[in-house]
Amino acid sequence: MTPQAIALAGATATGKTTLAIAVARRLDGEIISFDSRQAYRGLEIGTAAPDSEERAAVPHHGVGFLEPTERYSAGRFARLAREWIAGIRDRDRTPVLAGGTGFFLRALLEPVFREAPLDDERRGALRSWLATLDTERLRAWASRLDPELPRRLGELDRQRAARSLELSLLTGRSLCWWQRHSQPEAPAIPMLVYALALPAELHRARIAERTRTLVEGGWLDEVRALEAAGVTDAPSFNAVGYGEMLALSHGELSQAEALARINRATWAYARRQRTWFRHQLPADAMRLDASEDVGQLAQRIAGDWRRCQDERAGRQRG
RNA sequence: GGCGCCGUGGCCGAGUGGUUAGGCAGGGGCCUGCAAAGCCCCGUACUCCGGUUCGAAUCCGGACGGCGCCU
Numbered sequence: 001m002t003p004q005a006i007a008l009a010g011a012t013a014t015g016k017t018t019l020a021i022a023v024a025r026r027l028d029g030e031i032i033s034f035d036s037r038q039a040y041r042g043l044e045i046g047t048a049a050p051d052s053e054e055r056a057a058v059p060h061h062g063v064g065f066l067e068p069t070e071r072y073s074a075g076r077f078a079r080l081a082r083e084w085i086a087g088i089r090d091r092d093r094t095p096v097l098a099g100g101t102g103f104f105l106r107a108l109l110e111p112v113f114r115e116a117p118l119d120d121e122r123r124g125a126l127r128s129w130l131a132t133l134d135t136e137r138l139r140a141w142a143s144r145l146d147p148e149l150p151r152r153l154g155e156l157d158r159q160r161a162a163r164s165l166e167l168s169l170l171t172g173r174s175l176c177w178w179q180r181h182s183q184p185e186a187p188a189i190p191m192l193v194y195a196l197a198l199p200a201e202l203h204r205a206r207i208a209e210r211t212r213t214l215v216e217g218g219w220l221d222e223v224r225a226l227e228a229a230g231v232t233d234a235p236s237f238n239a240v241g242y243g244e245m246l247a248l249s250h251g252e253l254s255q256a257e258a259l260a261r262i263n264r265a266t267w268a269y270a271r272r273q274r275t276w277f278r279h280q281l282p283a284d285a286m287r288l289d290a291s292e293d294v295g296q297l298a299q300r301i302a303g304d305w306r307r308c309q310d311e312r313a314g315r316q317r318g
Numbered sequence: 319g320g321c322g323c324c325g326u327g328g329c330c331g332a333g334u335g336g337u338u339a340g341g342c343a344g345g346g347g348c349c350u351g352c353a354a355a356g357c358c359c360c361g362u363a364c365u366c367c368g369g370u371u372c373g374a375a376u377c378c379g380g381a382c383g384g385c386g387c388c389u
Contacts, residue, residue: 012354037354047354075351103353112350127352153348157357160349179350240354264343269354275347 005095010196011273020098022298034099078107146174
């Protein structure tokens with residue numbers, strides 16, 4: 001299957017943005033971010049989203065386009081990304097996906113099932129009601145209506161229990177039923193997938209450096225603007241570090257303490273990403289050492305891509 | 319030199335004769351529409367040496383180390 005796009009997956013602070021731009025430059029590409037927080041307008045600084053210079057150099061999609069109060073999800077991302085990819089290919093350019101939200105990337109590689117249309121109001125009402133129940137209750141109820149799920153996942157956490165309940169209650173079919181019987185929402189998109197990884201010690205150093213850079217880049221002002229806009233309880237605001245920066249702004253934390261906490265939280269997040277990319281990527285994903293020279297990495301990726309495209313051209317001729 | 323206090327896993331820190339304290343840090347893992355989210359799992363430590371006791375991190379003695387005060 002000829003790949004239709006390139007995907008660069010990597011944990012925070014692993015150099016995806018820079019590499020993506022280097023690759024896009026070589027292949028006349030456009031970048032699609034699969035990052036659940038860089039998508040928000042007004043959180044670009046603290047999420048280390050590509051800056052205006054980078055975005056001027058290469059067209060970007062999926063960055064800074066959502067209101068902080070909006071909800072993003074794997075399904076929504078996948079629908080948007082399919083359009084972006086189609087558009088880029090229509091323009092005879094190369095889609096270069098880059099990001100750290102592995103779950104979003106998967107929604108393209110192994111599309112989620114097509115769900116019966118749910119009434120947003122009923123769904124919202126149900127969610128708020130479920131939010132009031134304690135975890136034990138949710139878990140027991142979800143397991144009763146969807147007994148296969150706990151067998152597969154082990155003891156359910158409340159987020160998954162609530163999701164399962166939402167489907168059982170609103171559609172009369174369990175999550176597992178849908179997964180088995182419903183068609184994928186769209187065909188899978190074949191991609192050349194690369195996983196960027198850094199040795200742990202270096203990775204930690206990069207994270208500390210990144211935190212410092214973000215603060216120097218005006219993170220505090222960004223957080224104050226969000227507070228002034230009254231969105232500190234919006235879905236976007238639980239991005240790493242924003243709570244700490246708010247506390248710093250209020251004088252509840254010293255700058256040193258805030259930075260230390262943010263580093264810890266970022267590392268905890270990076271660890272989860274490392275685990276995801278270690279086990280959840282397609283088996284043919286290629287591993288890259290992100291400490292190598294960006295130019296050489298980009299060179300190699302561009303070479304792989306051209307080879308794939310040439311093979312297709314060859315097949316078509318022959 | 320004398321007197322007093324203290325000595326718990328990487329760190330903090332409970333525990334005063336017989337249950338895995340706990341927190342932080344660290345590591346591993348899960349993941350089908352909230353994913354920068356939500357979860358799960360992992361360390362038998364008590365400075366050392368003797369003694370008392372059926373049994374000691376917990377009591378007694380000594381050594382060593384730290385802190386404080388005194389001369």
